[in-house]
Amino acid sequence: MPVDPVTLEILKNHTRAAAESMAFTLYRTAHSTFVKETEDFTTGLTTPAGETFATPTELGATWFVGLNYGRVIEMIDDYRPGDIALTNDPYSGFVCTHTPDMHIWKPIFHEDEIVAFSVGHVHNTDVGGAVPASLSRTLSEIHQEGIRIPPAKILVEGELNRQVLDLFLTNVRAPDQNWGDLKAQIAACNTGERKVREMIERFGVDVFREGVADLLDYAEAQARAIVRNLPDGTYPFADYMDEDSVDGWPCRLALTLVIDGDELVFDFTGSDPQLESSLNMPTGGDERHTLLMVGMTYVLYSLDPSLYLNSGVGRVCRCILPSGTIVNPVFPAAVGMRTLSCSRLQGLILGAFAPAAPERLAGSPGSGGPIMNVNTTDNRTGRRIMAAINPMTGGAGGRAGEDGQDGSGANQGFLKNTPVEINEAEAGIKVLRYGLSPDSAGPGLHRGGMATEMRFQAFSPNTRVTARNRDRTRFTGWGIAGGRAGASSRFIKNPGTNREVDLGNTDILTIGPGDVIHVTCGGAGGWGDPLERDPDAVLLDWRRGWVTTGHARDAYGVVIAQGAVDGPATRALRAARANGTDNRFYDVGDECRAFEAVWTDANYAALTECLARLPVHWRFYAKHRIFAALEPLSPDDRRGDGSDVRQAFAALCAEFPELSDAGGAAAA
């Protein structure tokens, strides 16, 4: 029997407050700066089957509302009161999605029965492995990404399991931090347990159980109502990461969105084969994996901010995730940098929905900005310091009626920056500049948001700088509905000196005393034709120092002279430009356009089809060979209909007898 609406609403408030309270406990007790300042953690309550029904809305990474702990819960066969289990292994149950994320769960008993689990994760600054902070694109198998603990009890009936703890802490670089964060997680789980007990005391166990089921159904009903209001159709979209490995080829994420009544299908066929770098997203083929649900949740919540967020939302959607691809890699593919691919994936989903609701959705969020770590020596004490200094963020995409927000926004919006004064105190660096990057916003009638940039100096030899998740040096954030792509991201050593080095797509380097690093996030995409933007709005940006005179002219057709808009010159320039505009919905930027001229949809379809015939461990290699084969073709020789790809594939298969079966099929 469904719970009455008033009681349900009160229960809803209680569940939310419980999750909030867990997050609050975790936040206030956590030790690492990373957790404190970036709030990369979650807390929540799940059903006995693992479906999340309550997550906080004010603290932490609040968008992982669809986490399902079911598979890891099942991996421990006996629960007793006071037990707490944990895992950070991405290949055990696919709840944890890279090794730094330590997930924990605690059964909550009523009498002899489990009525809920209190759960959560913290992103540990380091879990050992090949590189500090445990994450690098250069890694190619999971074994390099630090210690992995398969599901195990860290507390057994309330007693600490020292063996598991010691095993963990022995293998990490800053064990005090991990232990501090883990204690905060345990405290949060205990808070969750206490809150559930209070709810049961107040509502009775039956109302609690029924109510939780009703809350999931309720979120589902709301989500279905939103989807029903979107036009049915098939909406294909693709986006890229700059490289699939160090000095590699572009990495494609493709999505065909199908909207059908109140159901959604996300077909990821056409996405790249799993990579020999750590950008893979370990979903285990779960068609409602939380990594895939985040982008959808953003979209549905944008379309209706009254949407109640829990696992029920995900029930409207089903994903198709071909095995052995970046969206469903097989062991032992490295997955550490999935944050980058996930961020791109969220943008991809937003982009796919955009043509279905262009008046209500935005251009690409600013992206490609790294999370920066510095590992240096304190000259005063001689001690090594490791600190996460800042996430570099972009703005939000432009949308109907409004410019994108500057320096903050969209799907990186939950990342808090670290104050300059704290960075200098904790990281042993001097920050020379922290600000918005001029001309970074994607032009549009409503431009994208400005990206942030930072410049800092090191004072010790052997200072290691990690710029995790850097991207968008080549493939920029797309504009929609006539809006233009944002500027590319940048990473430069010693800018403006004769020792200047453009670091391209590098994400880790060692610098010395006096060296200066400059880093910029990629800009967000614009919305609507920039030639229709109010010249005074362009002038205002120019006065703020956000748009240069040249960019005002080139991107907006606005001529600024003597601190004012030159009206006649602007009108003349805009009139001359107007003919040249095209009508494509997406503007992906010059680099991407040039790339897609070679790598057409047809070529990618052929590639997908050919690679699918190969064993998984051959696919990445084969992709690289085929890309290398197409690279030297002159524009006149390219056909772009897939035949170039098939030809290269056939040649490859001919070269290796191991592939003769697949090659024969291609020739046929």
Place this chain on the structure above:
Amino acid sequence: MTETGAGFRVGVDVGGTFTDMILADGAGGALRVAKSPSVPSAPADGFFGGMDRILARSGVAPEAIDAVLHGSTVATNAILEGKVARTGLVTTAGFRHVLEIGRAEIPREANLFSWVKPRRPVRARHIFEVPGRIRLDGSEAVPLDEGALRGIGDAISAARLDAVAVVLLHSYANPRHERRVGEVLRGLLPEVEIALSVDVLPVFREYERTVATTLNASVQPVVGHYIGRLAEGLARREIRAPLFIMKSNGGTCPPDEAARGAVHLALSGPAAGARGAAWLGRLAGMDDLLGIDMGGTSADVSLVRDGEPARTTAGKLGEHPLALPIIDIHTIGAGGGSVATVNAQGSIRVGPESAGADPGPACYAKGGTRATVSDANLVLGRIPPHLLDGEVALDGTAAERAVRTGVAEPLGIGTVAAARGIVDLVNANMTGALKVMSVERGLDPREFALAAFGGAGPAHGADLMRSLGAGRLLVPRYPGILCAIGLLTADLRYDFAVTRLQRADAYDPTATEAIFAELTDRANRRLEADGVPPESREFQRAADLRYAKQGVELTVPVTAGGPVAEAALATLVADFHSLHERLYTFADPGAPVEIVNLRVEAVGATGTLVLPEIPAASKRRPEPAGERPASLDGNGAATPRATPVYRREALLAGHVIEGPAIVDQLDSTVVILPGQSALTDRHANLVVTEGTP
């Protein structure tokens, strides 16, 4: 009749709609309260409207007034409505966008893609960079480029700015550059108001410091002008008594300080309310108190411990972070005007949307048609069918219709059940807010009394006491004027702080003592200037501590007396561990603890109020004035039944009322649930407990 005897103190609390006045002598002989409309367009007119009214009614002569105390929303409204001075900012070269970027993150519940960031106090084009750099240890890395300041001065003139904030990196460690910029700009721009971050908030985290300083600069001219008007008006009325203005920290300050530190007035009104609740609680022997001030659109929850309102340095004003010491207040959208809605999926919610004062609840018959909390209370008979003793009739039919069509029919339930649901939900929301202020802070509500005030608070206090499990409920005699009472009882109060990061391996008791001594010296000079005699001055030292690399600090009082030595710091650290344990369920005694900020809080004891006592009752049970059908307790199906109704002004000290009962008074209604009883104390407060007293 002219009242005689010197020593009258006047409190004037100017709120958004009404101005509340209180006038009291120092002996408990007289207490007068009055209400007049505020004048938002000319706040000083509202102030003097109220002042003239209470003086005329009481017949007190201007020369008989000892002190004028004032709670003001001038700074609050100016900031929230953006009606502030054209303000510029001078900051360290390389960091002119810090204010625009903020902490980069979006409020959690906001829509990620359509969120619009709050407008900053300073426009991006009015931010100027000056070369020069102080390191975090206070040493100079790059000398200040004074030449550049001339150009900045010209630019400020050209932009016709009225106020300028100066915020340089690490100025808390060494304010020399910042002060020099201030000097030079004052010389160049004598007409422009200037605020330095080292004066407003000399602690680290540049964005929060910049917000506080720019807000200060932007309201300085507004507050300065307003205070000028007050001074003129008081002089014209020949009131020569000193004027004290309520600050967000729960203390008062004289006008010069208010004008200079204008941002400290941002939460003047709510702070006075919390102060009033604390004072009344102490009077009633309740030193640990949760206060809920429920009005038409929102409810403010405050916390009182050991007779003092709790304070925080992590507050907010609108969407601006306010890292100054302020009274800790948690506000939610729950009031008499909160609207109940049912959505397409059959889910009901109450608030935060409010029908406000116009059109107001349906029962006000001013055109409102949506069901509100007041409508639900009326349907249930919890409030009388008229307000202000019959001056305002409430439309019961309209209330019933609004609840029926807005909630009952969409949910397919009865009107009384729907009304009950609305009351239950708003109570649940307020209980949640009360828990945030108690349970979330590691406090057990059973050890606290609940004070319910504001116009709507007393009708919900009994439910809230029960759902929270609070020990007792205190309903003041005049629930609507607690802020004014807070004014008369507030002391002068100043907070001095500075950041000096001390790592666990390098505590420096000598330097710590030197800083405390310097802060205390400043505090002493300030209280001296205010004319507070030395025996009335009190200083409390405190420090903000954290575990190494923790992102937030806890403020811990220094309990050891005398100059700080190693032992005092050891005690401080031990106290930090205990506080951490209490707040967050664990401490980590092995972990390194950093001392971050040092604070001195200075109090000049000036507050005084003696409430008159009411006569004692000759018998225990008062006579009810009548009865009306009402449904008071939480059974959704319960139909209203005859419930005794008492008149508040007829209650005498010692009277006990057993629930279910209702106590009507001019501006409020008190509900007492079945199983509860209410004792009237000698100051006419109602003290409600479960069971019989």
